[in-house]
Amino acid sequence: MLASVIPETGGPEVITVEEVPDPEAGDDEVRIAVEACAVNHTDVWVRRGHEGEPPIITGIDVAGRIDAVGDGVEDHEVGDRVVVYWNTTSCGDCEFCNHGEPTMCRDYGGLGVKTDGGHAEYIAVEARHVVTLPDHVSFEKAAAVPSNFGTAWRGLMTRADVGPSDDVLVLGASGGVGHGAVQMAAHAGATVYAASSSEEKAEKLRELGADHVIDYTETDIDDAVAEITDRRGVDVIFESVGGETYEQAVKSLARGGRLVTIGATAGDADHAMLPHVFWKQLEIIGATGATMGEFEDMLDAVFAGEITPVIDSVISLDEIPAAQERLSKGEGFGKIIVRP
Ligand SMILES: NC(=O)c1ccc[n+]([C@@H]2O[C@H](COP(=O)([O-])OP(=O)(O)OC[C@H]3O[C@@H](n4cnc5c(N)ncnc54)[C@H](OP(=O)(O)O)[C@@H]3O)[C@@H](O)[C@H]2O)c1
Numbered sequence: 001m002l003a004s005v006i007p008e009t010g011g012p013e014v015i016t017v018e019e020v021p022d023p024e025a026g027d028d029e030v031r032i033a034v035e036a037c038a039v040n041h042t043d044v045w046v047r048r049g050h051e052g053e054p055p056i057i058t059g060i061d062v063a064g065r066i067d068a069v070g071d072g073v074e075d076h077e078v079g080d081r082v083v084v085y086w087n088t089t090s091c092g093d094c095e096f097c098n099h100g101e102p103t104m105c106r107d108y109g110g111l112g113v114k115t116d117g118g119h120a121e122y123i124a125v126e127a128r129h130v131v132t133l134p135d136h137v138s139f140e141k142a143a144a145v146p147s148n149f150g151t152a153w154r155g156l157m158t159r160a161d162v163g164p165s166d167d168v169l170v171l172g173a174s175g176g177v178g179h180g181a182v183q184m185a186a187h188a189g190a191t192v193y194a195a196s197s198s199e200e201k202a203e204k205l206r207e208l209g210a211d212h213v214i215d216y217t218e219t220d221i222d223d224a225v226a227e228i229t230d231r232r233g234v235d236v237i238f239e240s241v242g243g244e245t246y247e248q249a250v251k252s253l254a255r256g257g258r259l260v261t262i263g264a265t266a267g268d269a270d271h272a273m274l275p276h277v278f279w280k281q282l283e284i285i286g287a288t289g290a291t292m293g294e295f296e297d298m299l300d301a302v303f304a305g306e307i308t309p310v311i312d313s314v315i316s317l318d319e320i321p322a323a324q325e326r327l328s329k330g331e332g333f334g335k336i337i338v339r340p
Pocket residue numbers: 040041042045147148151171172173174175176177178195196197198201240241262263264265266287288289327328329330331332333334
């Protein structure tokens with residue numbers, strides 16, 4: 001089969017499309033003919049050597065059709081349309097896994113990071129990690145949501161427990177994760193603020209449920225929040241950008257506010273902002289990935305049409321290097337999807 005491979009760490013030029021052996025469906029596994037697989041920022045981190053260990057086939061978020069089943073598989077059959085829970089590597093037997101927290105397991109990582117992913121014509125995974133896709137949900141939309149909307153769900157719904165009384169600000173709002181967070185906050189009944197870099201992106205964010213959109217290229221985020229909230233600040237911030245944006249975020253929180261950090265696209269912050277944290281009695285909350293239960297709750301909301309991913313573009317395997325470059329520049333809106 002053909003696959004997009006990162007043979008070694010380096011720039012986008014190291015990525016190759018290669019002929020590799022077809023995977024087989026082992027015991028309790030299904031083999032999926034991949035119809036769609038998202039491009040993620042994590043693919044860039046793997047290529048740069050921050051996560052995972054090349055050589056590896058990238059591709060975390062997989063949707064496709066089962067084309068072979070191994071011995072012991074009872075709940076799925078050849079032809080089923082499915083979407084895959086990407087965290088296939090957590091050990092299932094450590095103190096965190098045993099408490100139902102597989103995203104805290106040392107082996108957390110899964111497809112495209114710890115084991116070959118879905119930027120390929122086929123992938124084999126354990127049957128317990130696949131969920132049947134209703135006919136009205138396209139493969140592209142299914143592949144757009146697993147790790148992205150899954151992480152937004154865990155961060156906002158589980159970790160921050162967002163509800164109708166909250167003012168929620170989403171940073172990195174036009175990204176694969178952020179545009180899901182905007183919709184989840186709106187669906188939870190919160191008043192939604194979003195920060196983005198252009199009027200074109202702002203318009204799309206309003207359509208997804210943002211009540212207030214801040215253009216951070218024109219004003220500091222905390223100044224804009226202070227003006228809109230009459231200096232009160234917001235209750236919850238969903239933050240994936242890092243760097244100076246984190247510092248502006250901490251300044252934007254109301255007393256008793258909570259900040260969920262899930263990423264640092266622009267790098268680490270220089271300052272922890274300790275005086276703001278203790279004076280305002282803030283909670284800084286980390287979130288990564290999603291449990292199978294959170295994944296299924298998120299999918300239920302997608303299948304019901306309550307939240308829906310935006311597809312930025314659909315590309316082929318050999319366009320992955322250019323897609324990674326677009327992600328690194330913060331271009332686009334929503335998800336880039338590969339059809340292998
Ligand atoms: N912890 C986890 O489990 C987890 C899961 C998924 C992703 N992540 C991390 O979360 C971050 C966001 O992921 P994503 O998939 O949403 O990324 P994405 O699709 O590339 O979107 C990121 C968005 O951030 C904004 N941005 C602001 N400053 C930026 C900068 N300096 N460089 C690039 N973009 C910038 C851009 O929107 P504007 O133009 O509107 O500002 C961009 O669209 C990544 O760092 C990713 O690795 C973590």
